[in-house]
Amino acid sequence: xxxxxxxxxxxxRNVSMRFGGVxxxxxxxxxxxxxxxxxxxxxxxxxxxxxxxxxxxVQPPTSGTVEIGSVPLATFTAEAARNAxxxxxxxxxxxxxxxxxxxxxxxxxEIMTSSGLIDDRTAVAESRKLFARMGVEIxxxxxxxxxxxxxxxxxxxxxxxxxxxxxxxxxxxxxALSQNEVERLFDYVRQLRGQGVAIVYVSHRMDEIFRxxxxxxxxxxxxxxxxxxxxEFTLESMIAHIIGRRxxxxxxVVRETAMIGEVxxxxxxxxxxxxxxxxxxTLRRGEVVGVAGLLGSxxxxxARVLAGVQPMTSGEIRIKGKVVSIARPRDAIDxxxxxxxxxxxxxxxxxxxxxxxxxxxxxxxxxxxxxLVDRTKSAALAESSIQRLRIKTDSRKATIRTLSxxxxxxxxxxxxxxxxxxxxxxxxxxxxxxxxxxSEIVTLIRNLAKSGKAILVLSSELQELLxxxxxxxxxxxxxxxxxxxxxxxDDAAKVDSIDSLQHAEQKLNKFMQEARGGIIQ
Amino acid sequence: xxxxAASASKFSALANWREYIIYIGFVVIFLVFAATLGDRxxxxxxxxxxxxxxxxxxxxxxxxxxFVLSTGEIDLSVGAxxxxxxxxxxxxxxxxxxxxxxxxxLGTGVVVGAVNGWLTTGIGIPSFLTTLAMMxxxxxxxxxxSGTAAIPxxxxxxxxxxxxxxIGPIPSLLVWVAIIGIAGHIVxxxxxxxxxxxxxxxxxxxxxxxxxxxxxxxFRVLMLSSVAAALAGMLYAGxxxxxxxxxxxxDELSVIAAAVLGGTSLxxxxxxxxxxxxxxxxxxxxxxxxxxxxLEFSQQLIARGAIIIIAVAISQTRKR
Numbered sequence: 044x045x046x047x048x049x050x051x052x053x054x055x056r057n058v059s060m061r062f063g064g065v066x067x068x069x070x071x072x073x074x075x076x077x078x079x080x081x082x083x084x085x086x087x088x089x090x091x092x093x094x095x096x097x098x099x100x101v102q103p104p105t106s107g108t109v110e111i112g113s114v115p116l117a118t119f120t121a122e123a124a125r126n127a128x129x130x131x132x133x134x135x136x137x138x139x140x141x142x143x144x145x146x147x148x149x150x151x152x153e154i155m156t157s158s159g160l161i162d163d164r165t166a167v168a169e170s171r172k173l174f175a176r177m178g179v180e181i182x183x184x185x186x187x188x189x190x191x192x193x194x195x196x197x198x199x200x201x202x203x204x205x206x207x208x209x210x211x212x213x214x215x216x217x218x219a220l221s222q223n224e225v226e227r228l229f230d231y232v233r234q235l236r237g238q239g240v241a242i243v244y245v246s247h248r249m250d251e252i253f254r255x256x257x258x259x260x261x262x263x264x265x266x267x268x269x270x271x272x273x274x275e276f277t278l279e280s281m282i283a284h285i286i287g288r289r290x291x292x293x294x295x296v297v298r299e300t301a302m303i304g305e306v307x308x309x310x311x312x313x314x315x316x317x318x319x320x321x322x323x324x325t326l327r328r329g330e331v332v333g334v335a336g337l338l339g340s341x342x343x344x345x346a347r348v349l350a351g352v353q354p355m356t357s358g359e360i361r362i363k364g365k366v367v368s369i370a371r372p373r374d375a376i377d378x379x380x381x382x383x384x385x386x387x388x389x390x391x392x393x394x395x396x397x398x399x400x401x402x403x404x405x406x407x408x409x410x411x412x413x414x415l416v417d418r419t420k421s422a423a424l425a426e427s428s429i430q431r432l433r434i435k436t437d438s439r440k441a442t443i444r445t446l447s448x449x450x451x452x453x454x455x456x457x458x459x460x461x462x463x464x465x466x467x468x469x470x471x472x473x474x475x476x477x478x479x480x481x482s483e484i485v486t487l488i489r490n491l492a493k494s495g496k497a498i499l500v501l502s503s504e505l506q507e508l509l510x511x512x513x514x515x516x517x518x519x520x521x522x523x524x525x526x527x528x529x530x531x532x533d534d535a536a537k538v539d540s541i542d543s544l545q546h547a548e549q550k551l552n553k554f555m556q557e558a559r560g561g562i563i564q
Numbered sequence: 565x566x567x568x569a570a571s572a573s574k575f576s577a578l579a580n581w582r583e584y585i586i587y588i589g590f591v592v593i594f595l596v597f598a599a600t601l602g603d604r605x606x607x608x609x610x611x612x613x614x615x616x617x618x619x620x621x622x623x624x625x626x627x628x629x630x631f632v633l634s635t636g637e638i639d640l641s642v643g644a645x646x647x648x649x650x651x652x653x654x655x656x657x658x659x660x661x662x663x664x665x666x667x668x669x670l671g672t673g674v675v676v677g678a679v680n681g682w683l684t685t686g687i688g689i690p691s692f693l694t695t696l697a698m699m700x701x702x703x704x705x706x707x708x709x710s711g712t713a714a715i716p717x718x719x720x721x722x723x724x725x726x727x728x729x730x731i732g733p734i735p736s737l738l739v740w741v742a743i744i745g746i747a748g749h750i751v752x753x754x755x756x757x758x759x760x761x762x763x764x765x766x767x768x769x770x771x772x773x774x775x776x777x778x779x780x781x782x783f784r785v786l787m788l789s790s791v792a793a794a795l796a797g798m799l800y801a802g803x804x805x806x807x808x809x810x811x812x813x814x815d816e817l818s819v820i821a822a823a824v825l826g827g828t829s830l831x832x833x834x835x836x837x838x839x840x841x842x843x844x845x846x847x848x849x850x851x852x853x854x855x856x857x858x859l860e861f862s863q864q865l866i867a868r869g870a871i872i873i874i875a876v877a878i879s880q881t882r883k884r
C-alpha cells in the first residue's frame with residue numbers, strides 16, 4: 044500500500060490550532076496514501092473535527108502545513124480544498140430537504156440543456172447510475188424530505204463522490220444505515236479504494252473500523268498518539284490508546300443485581316398514530332429495561348408517546364397502578380416520566396443558552412416563587428448537577444455549544460433528573476459520544492436504577508444495551524416481539540468479559556434478525 | 565481559579581465586546597454630535613429632553629418587540645395598531661370620557677392581539693404574514709371609523725397623563741418608558757415566563773420537549789405586543805391632543821431596528837429590554853443630530869438608513 048516514492052494523498056505536518064487559550068491541535072501529523080482507508084479515531088474533543096475542518100479548508104491552522112497530492116494548500120477555503128481534490132460527506136446532513144435527490148446530488152453544478160436551462164431528466168439518469176455503482180436503489184426523483192434517514196446518508200455520500208476526488212472524508216457515515224446498507228457502503232468504499240482514492244474514515248463504531256480500515260491514526264487531547272496498520276491493533280489496545288488511562292470501555296460497568304421493587308410504569312395496548320402498536324410494558328423500580336430494534340421499528344415513537352410529545356391513540360398508561368392521561372409533555376413530567384430525547388441538538392437543549400438555563404427549563408415552576416425565578420435556587424441546582432454528573436464545563440454560565448457531545452448529553456440528563464422522575468426514558472443516550480463518556484453514562488444509568496428509578500433505554504448500539512440492561516425488549520414494525528432477560532444472553536462457558544459481551548451481542552443480533560423475518564413472512 | 569479559566573474568561577470578554585456595541589455606539593455618536601453640533605443647541609437640556617420625548621413611544625413598543633423577536637416571531641402591525649388605538653381612544657373619550665377612552669384604546673390592543681395570536685398559533689399562519697395583513701386591516705379600520713379625519717381630544721387631564729404633561733421636570737412620557745422598561749426587563753430576565761420566551765425562540769422543539777407550551781407563550785407575546793402598541797397609540801393621542809389614523813406610520817420598522825440594534829436576535833432566543841430601549845434612544849439621537857445638521861429630509865432618510873445598517877452589521881457579526 045504505502046510505497047516510499049508514491050506521493051501521499053494527504054500530508055499534514057506539524058499542524059497546530061489554538062482557539063483563544065485552548066489548544067485544539069498540538070503539532071499533529073496525518074499522512075494518508077492513495078488507495079488507503081485511513082481511520083481517524085479519538086474521543087469527542089480529541090481534535091478530529093478540527094483536523095477535518097482544516098483538511099476541507101474551512102479553517103486555517105494556527106501553524107503547520109497541509110499538502111494534497113504533494114501540492115501545498117495555500118489558501119484555506121472550502122473551494123480551494125475541493126479543487127485540490129478533497130470531498131467530504133457530512134455527518135450533519137447537508138442536503139436540502141425540499142429538493143429531489145438528483146437536484147441535491149448536482150446542487151450548484153446543475154446539468155444544463157443546450158438552451159441553457161436545467162436538465163432535470165439527465166440529472167435523474169446520472170444520479171441513478173451513481174446509485175447503481177453503490178448498489179443501492181434510491182429513487183433520484185424523490186424529494187429528500189420523503190426518503191428515510193439511511194437513504195439520505197447514502198445520498199450525502201454519493202453527492203460527495205459524484206465528482207472525481209483524491210481524498211474522501213467520511214464522518215460517521217453509517218449512523219443511520221441498516222446492516223445491509225452498511226455492506227453496500229463498504230463495497231463502495233473498497234471500490235473507491237481500488238481506484239486510488241484516499242479515504243479518511245471517522246467513526247465511533249469499532250467493529251466497522253476493524254472491518255474497513257487499513258491504517259488508523261489516533262488523537263487524544265489534541266495530540267497525535269499513534270499511527271499504525273490495523274493488524275497491529277486489538278480492540279483493547281485501540282480503546283486504550285483512544286481513552287488513555289481513564290476507563291476501559293463497557294467491560295468495567297458493574298451490573299449487580301439491583302433491588303427490583305414495585306411496578307412503576309405499566310402500559311396496556313399502548314398505540315400511537317402509526318407506531319407503536321399495542322405495547323404492553325411493565326417497568327419496575329430499580330430495573331433497567333432496554334429496547335432494541337432496527338431503524339423504523341417504532342422504538343423512538345414509543346418513547347415519544349410515553350413522554351407526551353406524540354399523541355397516543357389507544358391503550359392506557361399507569362403510573363404506580365393509577366391510570367394517567369398524557370396528552371402533552373407537561374402531563375408526562377407531572378406524572379413523573381422524563382425523556383432524554385434521541386436528537387440532542389434539536390430536541391434536548393438550546394445550544395446557545397447556558398448550562399444553567401438549560402437545566403432550569405423543565406424545572407422553572409419549582410425554582411420560582413410567584414413566577415420570579417429564584418436565582419439562588421437556580422444556581423444551586425446547576426452547581427449540584429455539574430458536580431453530581433461530573434459535567435466538564437468552564438462554569439454554569441457557559442453555553443452548551445462550548446461543551447463536548449458527552450458533556451452536553453450529561454446536561455440533558457441533568458435537566459431531566461432535576462424533575463425527579465420515577466421513570467426515566469433515554470433514547471440513544473450515547474449517540475455520537477466518545478467511548479469514555481459512553482461507559483460513564485451507562486454507569487450513571489445503573490446507579491440511577493440502584494437509587495430506585497425505573498429506566499427504559501432505547502438504543503441501536505447493542506453493546507450498550509447489554510451493558511446497561513436487566514431485560515431487553517426487541518421491537519419490530521411497531522410491536523414488541525420479544526422480551527429477553529439479560530442473563531439469558533450470557534453463555535456460562537465464556538468467562539472473559541469482552542468475549543462474553545461479544546457473544547451476547549451476537550445472540551441478541553440473531554433475535555433481532557429473526558424478529559424481522561417473522562414479521563415479513 | 566486556574567490559569568485556563570482566567571484566560572477563558574478574558575477570551576469571552578473579548579468576544580463579548582460586540583454585545584455592548586449599542587452602548588459604545590451610543591456614546592460615540594453622542595460625543596461626535598456634542599463636539600460638532602454643540603453650538604447649534606444639541607447639548608441644550610431642552611433638546612435632550614426633546615430627543616427622549618420623540619423616542620419614548622418607539623421605546624415602549626420596542627420593549628414588547630424584544631419579547632416577540634425573542635420567541636422567533638415578528639409583529640409588523642404595531643404601527644398600524646397604534647394609529648387605530650389613537651382613533652379609538654379619541655372616540656372613547658368623546659363619548660364616555662377618560663375611562664371610556666382608556667377602555668377603547670386598550671381594548672383595541674387586546675382584540676388585535678387575540679386575532680394575531682390565534683391566527684399564528686391556532687391556524688399556524690407565520691406571524692410575518694398574520695401581522696403584515698393585520699397592518700393593512702388596522703390602518704384601514706382606523707381610516708374608516710374616523711372618516712380619515714383627526715378626532716380632537718379636549719380632555720386636559722388625559723393629555724397630561726398620556727404624553728403631553730410633565731411630573732415636575734420629568735416628561736410623563738419618560739415615566740411611561742421607565743415603567744414599561746423596568747417591568748419588561750424584570751419579566752424577561754427574572755420570571756418563568758421570560759425564560760420560557762427565550763427557550764421558545766432558542767429552540768422550539770427542545771422547549772416543547774421540556775414541557776413548555778410554546779403556542780401559549782407565542783400567543784401571550786403577540787398579545788403583549790398589541791397591547792403595548794395600543795398604549796403607544798394612546799400616548800400619541802395624548803401628546804398630540806387627537807386621534808389620527810396616520811399616527812405610528814412606519815413605527816414597526818423603527819421598533820424592530822431599535823430591538824436589533826440593542827442586540828436582540830431576529831432568529832429568536834436572545835434579547836435584552838435595556839438594549840432595545842438604548843436602540844430606540846440611539847435612533848432618536850441620530851434623527852435629532854441630522855436635523856440639527858440642517859440636512860434635508862431626503863438626506864436624513866439616507867443617512868439614517870446607512871447608520872442603522874452599519875450598527876446592525878457590527879452587532880450581527882458575532883452570530884456567525
